[in-house]
Amino acid sequence: MDIEIIVGSTLGSAEYVADELEALLKEQHQVKIHLDAEFSELKQPAFWLICSSTHGAGDVPDNLQPFFQYLLEQQPDLSAVSYSVVAIGSSSYDTFCGAGKDLDQTLNKLGAKKLKERLEIDVDLEPVPEEPAASWLESWKNELNVS
Template structure:
């Protein structure tokens, strides 16, 4: 199974998490990390799985590097009924918009027909100073559910 790791990061935390997750996945999967994702370059036919790893910026906004991709999905509204995906959302519970970008990405993909594998992971910077550790604890269960597909 090939995995497209789509990263949204402003200050680098989501990139660090994505790097650690990628290293763990490489033992069994081909992984391509996308810091500037473009829908035209991604497979939506079920041959690839998308794993979104994004922080939340501002008042619940997508980070600058993933915002064009999310806008592209909203405008083009592709049929993603063959696509399976996962979401790792980073945020701070000090804000009302906690993990909003990850939640919005999750909802958008579902609205376009995609099927989420496992539960969305929400990492709270207040509770978890090392978000990579939380992601690596979550990853084995996500992989099991991926393999069961």
């Protein structure tokens, strides 16, 4: 299956998580990591794995803003897309994982099919965010072979 890993990151935590998930998926799938996701370059139909931290006050990181704004403004039909979201944030903020929540809601609204419930990683509790992300993916990645 084609898998597009879409990364929102400022200092690299979410990028490390994306690299780890790519390593777990690439034996069985065609996987591409997008650090500056452009809507027109993303395959459809495909599984989109969003891997994003949160910045500002609940905001999507700058590198993912053009993609996010495109979705909000153009409202493309995403019914050929299935997706899951890995949200990385700090529970010291009221807007914990706000970007992941917004991206999840937006994809859902545009008709994309959620394959697994969002994973939220609290960096205050998880010094190595790749670890919970890897366990989460391992627990269900076989389902990607049949979908």
